[in-house]
Amino acid sequence: MYRDHTVGVVMPAYNEEGLIGDVILTIPEYVDVIYVIDDCSTDGTWEEIYEAAKQDEATELEDQQGKTSKTVFADGGGLLSNRAEVYDQIERVVPIQHRENMGAGGAIKTGYLAALEDKIDITVTMDGDGQMDPDYMPRLLDPIVEDEADYAKANRLLYREFREDMPIFRFLGNSILTFLTKVASGYWKTMDPQNGYTAISNYALENVGIEMMYEYYGYCNDLLVKLNAKGMRVADVAVPAIYGDEESSIDYTTYIRKVSVMLLQNFLWRLKVKYLVLDFHPLALFYVFGALMTTLGMMGLGWSLYAKFMLGNSLFVRGSTSILVFSIGSMFMMFAMLFDMQVNESKEIQVRA
Structure with a gap:
């Protein structure tokens, strides 16, 4: 637990052999459960998840009686069980395997559904490729624990030294999407909306309509729009990025087209819901x-x-x-x-x- 709050980490993984194991083993001890979602990888990612889980020496999640508690999913054959196979918890790790490839957003959505079933107080998302430093996790958790925010996200653009290792094409693309997302979401101070290093409270997760979350790479942008429509508070947290040997699987032509259309639709939806339907x-x-x-x-x-x-x-x-x-x-x-x-x-x- 972190400051009397249970913490879960949702970690999507697609062909992350050679990276995912190390990332799992670096998760801080205060994290209670790690939901690792294999999105139908074609390499040894699934096997590496299991090996890393067995090596994890952190204390298992315990209930109030001090007995070991196992992850129980009670959606009765609902959305979670229809999209993924959830395996027995190994130490802190819950291995989850998609029935079909659903992309990064789909994997995050699966992890969120699992965290909702477990009633985790705060759910963190981080990639399985090592770009996100676990040492910065408390910076995302603190605004939620201190009731200053319902959702916290990392921001690599706030300081020059934090973004100096970011490839120039990523910086330019991110800057454009930052502006478009400001308009679509209504969070005008928030930057770097593509950053997948986030934390969300159980309250926000229950009320944001996660079942309808966008499942392509623009899921971060989509979630911000939904949070704003529900009146949720957002913290933009300065956190540096780490770039190593990982390879991006994004097709940027398809990405820009899909995310741009999604943002326009979400913008119109937010105006209707927030400023015409729920209020004027x-x-x-x-x-x-x-x-x-x-x-x-x-x-x-x-x-x-x-x-x-x-x-x-x-x-x-x-x-x-x-x-x-x-x-x-x-x-x-x-x-x-x-x-x-x-x-x-x-x-x-x-x-x-």
Whole structure:
């Protein structure tokens, strides 16, 4: 336990032979249970998980009577058992094997479902490739233990020295997705949304609708949107990243396309749920009106240029009107973003180094 709170670690693994075993063995002793999800690996990952579990010498999870407690899943053949085979706990490790490959988000979702069954107080997610230093885990746990946040996530972008080892293409892509996720989620101070080193309280996990969580690589972004719609508090925690010999399995062309579409859908869903259904705030109308005006302005400017160069018509009146409409729409969008920042300001904290 960590400060009187049970802690579980969800660790997805796909073809992490040579890495996953070392990561399991470095998990701090205060962690009560480690859910390791093998996402149908084709190498020796599954065998390495078992070998590392047997070597783990940490004390097993005990109940109040001091007897060894085993992991029990009672979803009655529900979502968890339909998607994965959950094996007997070995020391702290619960080996879980997917019935079919579901991707990183799918593995995290499986681990979250298992943690919910066990009623773990705080559930941490970290990759099985060694990029996340377990020594920084208390920085993620403390905001939740101290009731300052319902969800905490690592941030590699806050300090230059924390991101200096990040490849440039990752930094640029992450920066773009950071801005898009700010708009979609409403957490305007939160950065590095792709970071999978996170911690979530049992309360947030129970109420965020984890059964509907996005299962592709954008699951982190999707979860932030759902947390905001439910009014959850988020802590953005400065934590450096470690880059070694691991290889990314992400197809960035597919990744950018899928995540961008998902963020747009989630943004519209959040506006509807948070500002129209559960409560009312004019910022939703500002967003809609602003988007309509900017679109009409751009279309009008395009038609004005066509009429000028192809038909010989005057550009001034049409062009000026289009620019004015575009400017008014942009102003409405900016006001909407400002209102969104004000509404969510109290829901965010930053934990600096």
